[in-house]
Amino acid sequence: MIARRWLLAVLGLVCACSSSDSGSEPSVPPLAAVVRPEHPRPDFRRDSFVNLNTIWEFAYDPEDVGLTERWFERGDVWAERIQVPYAWEAPLSGLVPEHEGPYSVVQTIVANTFRGVAWYRLRLPEPLPVDPGLDWHLVFGAVDFEASVWINGQHAADHAGGYAPFSVNLAPFVRKGEHVTIVLRVKDETELNDRAQPVGKQGGVWYTRTSGIWQTVYLEQRPRLHLTSIRLIPEPSQSRVIVRPTLSEIGTNLSLEARLDGAVVGRFDGVPSSTSPEIELTLDTVQRWDIEHPTLYDLDVIVRGADGVEDVVHTYFGLVEVATDWLPGHAPSDTLEPLEQYQALHVNGRPRYLRCILDQSYYPNGVYTAPSLDAIRADLQLAKGFGFNCVRLHIKADEPVKLRLLDEMGFYVVYDVPSLDMQARNVEGFAGRANFESTMRGLFERDGFRRWTGRASPGRSRTLPWRAAPRCRARHPNGRARIAW
Numbered sequence: 001m002i003a004r005r006w007l008l009a010v011l012g013l014v015c016a017c018s019s020s021d022s023g024s025e026p027s028v029p030p031l032a033a034v035v036r037p038e039h040p041r042p043d044f045r046r047d048s049f050v051n052l053n054t055i056w057e058f059a060y061d062p063e064d065v066g067l068t069e070r071w072f073e074r075g076d077v078w079a080e081r082i083q084v085p086y087a088w089e090a091p092l093s094g095l096v097p098e099h100e101g102p103y104s105v106v107q108t109i110v111a112n113t114f115r116g117v118a119w120y121r122l123r124l125p126e127p128l129p130v131d132p133g134l135d136w137h138l139v140f141g142a143v144d145f146e147a148s149v150w151i152n153g154q155h156a157a158d159h160a161g162g163y164a165p166f167s168v169n170l171a172p173f174v175r176k177g178e179h180v181t182i183v184l185r186v187k188d189e190t191e192l193n194d195r196a197q198p199v200g201k202q203g204g205v206w207y208t209r210t211s212g213i214w215q216t217v218y219l220e221q222r223p224r225l226h227l228t229s230i231r232l233i234p235e236p237s238q239s240r241v242i243v244r245p246t247l248s249e250i251g252t253n254l255s256l257e258a259r260l261d262g263a264v265v266g267r268f269d270g271v272p273s274s275t276s277p278e279i280e281l282t283l284d285t286v287q288r289w290d291i292e293h294p295t296l297y298d299l300d301v302i303v304r305g306a307d308g309v310e311d312v313v314h315t316y317f318g319l320v321e322v323a324t325d326w327l328p329g330h331a332p333s334d335t336l337e338p339l340e341q342y343q344a345l346h347v348n349g350r351p352r353y354l355r356c357i358l359d360q361s362y363y364p365n366g367v368y369t370a371p372s373l374d375a376i377r378a379d380l381q382l383a384k385g386f387g388f389n390c391v392r393l394h395i396k397a398d399e400p401v402k403l404r405l406l407d408e409m410g411f412y413v414v415y416d417v418p419s420l421d422m423q424a425r426n427v428e429g430f431a432g433r434a435n436f437e438s439t440m441r442g443l444f445e446r447d448g449f450r451r452w453t454g455r456a457s458p459g460r461s462r463t464l465p466w467r468a469a470p471r472c473r474a475r476h477p478n479g480r481a482r483i484a485w
Contacts (some may be wrong), residue, residue, distance in 0.1 A: 036085060038373050039055055040141050040216035041165075042404040043448065044230070045314040048134075048221035050401040052122065058082035058095070061117040061185075072183040073149040078121055084217055085141070087210040088118060098365055118212060120184040127177050128170070133309035134221040135171040141215025141399070143186060144368075145197050150183040161435065162188075162198065162210070163380055163397035163418060164442025169222075186212045193265070195425075196432040198394035198439045200418035201360070210368040215399060225251045225305035227313045230446045232299070235347075236319040239286050240266075243279040245301060247272065255302040256281050266296070272303075289318030290350050291389045294410035315448075318407060321348055347412075354412055356390035357383045361398055376402050395419050397443050417443065 020385030034053040039045050057078035059071065071077050086093040128136050140147065148155070151173035159166040174180055188211035190203045201207040226248050233242035243256060251272055258266035258281060259458055266283045287295040301313045323346045329335070330342055344351045359379075370376045376399075383391065390412040399419055406413055417440055420432045 007443060009356050014436075030234060031151065033415050035083065036216055036369075036372065040218065041400050043400050044446075046220045046222070046312065047314075048219075050219040052217040053217065054083075054122070055081050055087050055094075056084050057121040058088070059378045060114065061118045061119055062114070064117045064187075066117065066119055069172075071235060072155075072185070077119070082120065082212075083221070084120070084213050085215055085368050086369050087144070087214045088114070088212050089208050089210065089370075090214075090369065091365040092369070092371060096324075115189050115209070116210070117185065117187045120186070120213065121181065123181040124179060127179055128174070128219070130176055131221060133223050133305075133307055135169050135224070136174075136219055137167045137169050137222050138182065139165060139167040139218050139220060140184075140213065141165050141217065142397075143184070144188050144210050145190075146187040150185075152178065152181050153183075161439050161442055162214075163439055164446055165215070169249075184213070186278070188212065195421035195423055196430060197420070197434055198418040198436050199421055200416075201265070201362075203421065207360070207362055208367045214368045223305055223307075223309040223311050225249050225303055225309075226311040227301055227303055229445045229448070230301060230313070232315070232317045234317060234319045234321070236286050236288050236321055239281050240282045241297075241299075241317055241319070243268075243281050243299075244303075245272075245279075245303075247275045247277075247303060250275055251303045252306050252365045253302075253304040254279075255300075255304075257300045257302075258283060259298045259300075260285055260287065260295070283319075286319060288346055289320045289407075291410040291412065294318070294408055296408055316404075316407075322346070323349075325351070327351055352389075354390040354414075355388050356392045356412075356414060357386075357388040358394055359383075359391045360394050361396050361402075370402070373405075375402060377405055380405055380411070383411075384409060390414060397439070400446070 034051040036053050037051055039049050058080040059066075059077050060080070061071070066072075066077075069077075081094060082088060083094045088095050090096070091098040136150075138149070140159075142163050142165060142389060143159065145160065147157075147159045147166075149157040149159075149168050151168065151170055154173045156170075156173055157166065157168045170180065180198065188197075188209075190197060190199055190211075192210050199209075202209045227245055229246045229250055231244040233244070241258070245254070247254075254268075254270060254272045254277070256266070256268040256279065257264060263285075265285045266281050268279055268281050270279075283297075285291070289295050296316050296318050299315050299317060301315065303311050324343045325346045326332075326334075327342060327344045328351070330340055332341055335341060345354065346352065362368065365371060366375075368432060380391070388408070391406060392414040393416060395416040397420050403413070416434070420436060424430070424432050426432065
């Protein structure tokens with residue numbers, strides 16, 4: 001409640017710069033009402049949520065002089081304003097004009113012109129409230145590509161990768177009662193470097209690039225002992241879900257509570273033996289997720305330290321079993337003709353045909369970032385209305401709020417990890433593979449699973465991670481792939 005009351009105060013005050021820095025500093029406009037106000041992580045939500053999707057100060061740094069000139073301490077370089085969380089190429093950022101209709105090739109090139117370094121600054125108008133045992137953490141949902149953070153002039157963090165979240169504990173950099181000033185430096189060269197960045201469809205004349213902040217920035221409180229990630233493995237045949245939390249340190253108590261339609265259907269309470277325990281959470285009621293009945297369970301994870309301070313994270317899961325198996329009439333026992341022997345995707349024991357729509361997940365004025373949650377929902381409702389039961393997210397790591405909508409609206413998902421540029425070459429010293437693998441690991445941790453595609457032996461059911469969409473292939477004798485969904 002303290003965080004919420006503080007947020008109301010923030011939205012009603014003017015963010016004035018401190019006169020102790022420089023008497024000639026321009027005044028900063030009021031901290032405007034936030035856009036995209038929903039919590040960005042329905043799969044990993046804490047209640048102490050303060051959304052920072054507002055107007056930030058902004059400056060291009062085409063000569064890359066900001067570090068040597070110490071822009072993170074200065075107040076006279078902020079010539080622009082940008083609406084976060086939109087990339088600086090997006091019209092909704094306020095930095096480029098809006099347009100109607102599709103881009104022409106020339107317009108796309110113009111919109112993609114600036115590549116390099118840019119800086120952001122936001123000064124919170126009030127000191128953050130202090131709660132015993134809790135620290136404020138600054139979370140960036142996604143920043144493309146290389147990011148460095150300063151808090152009150154002190155270097156606080158570096159991060160590389162355009163798709164996974166990262167956070168900064170503010171406690172070491174902010175004294176009690178002190179205002180907080182956030183400075184972010186971003187470097188995004190896309191294909192100007194050695195093409196070692198995972199870009200998906202960005203760049204060239206294909207799609208508008210995405211640079212800088214493009215997912216929600218927010219504050220949340222965490223105790224020293226807190227949950228850092230969680231993996232959930234559904235096992236509906238055993239009436240349970242396997243919970244694998246990762247803790248910042250070993251705690252004195254860990255509690256789980258699963259609910260279905262508001263009713264408690266599973267509880268656990270115990271002492272974790274490590275920072276990565278594995279817990280079998282038995283469920284009293286089993287309702288499987290499928291496209292006709294996309295049932296979701298709510299799950300609260302509560303960890304307590306020796307000081308009694310709790311960290312509470314809200315998440316959710318679905319119970320589904322995914323396997324590959326022979327189609328009826330097409331198993332080796334049914335036919336000796338190799339071309340008639342093939343497998344298909346089975347969900348909860350039934351063969352399923354995937355009617356997938358290719359979702360580019362780009363928006364005319366938001367580029368990578370949807371203008372609203374309603375805009376995402378409207379697209380998915382159209383796909384559902386046309387009879388599609390599957391969405392292929394095309395070489396883009398999408399926002400967690402979209403993944404939640406896909407889950408609750410009943411879609412299978414095929415998820416492509418953003419690829420390197422088509423002209424990238426794996427020569428000595430090339431960092432592309434390391435960047436790609438780092439992107440995958442970051443998304444694995446964010447989305448709570450370790451494998452996105454999988455196979456099962458014929459006739460054997462296998463539970464795969466939530467949102468995993470296995471591709472099932474049989475081979476022609478001539479080596480060409482025959483695919484049955």
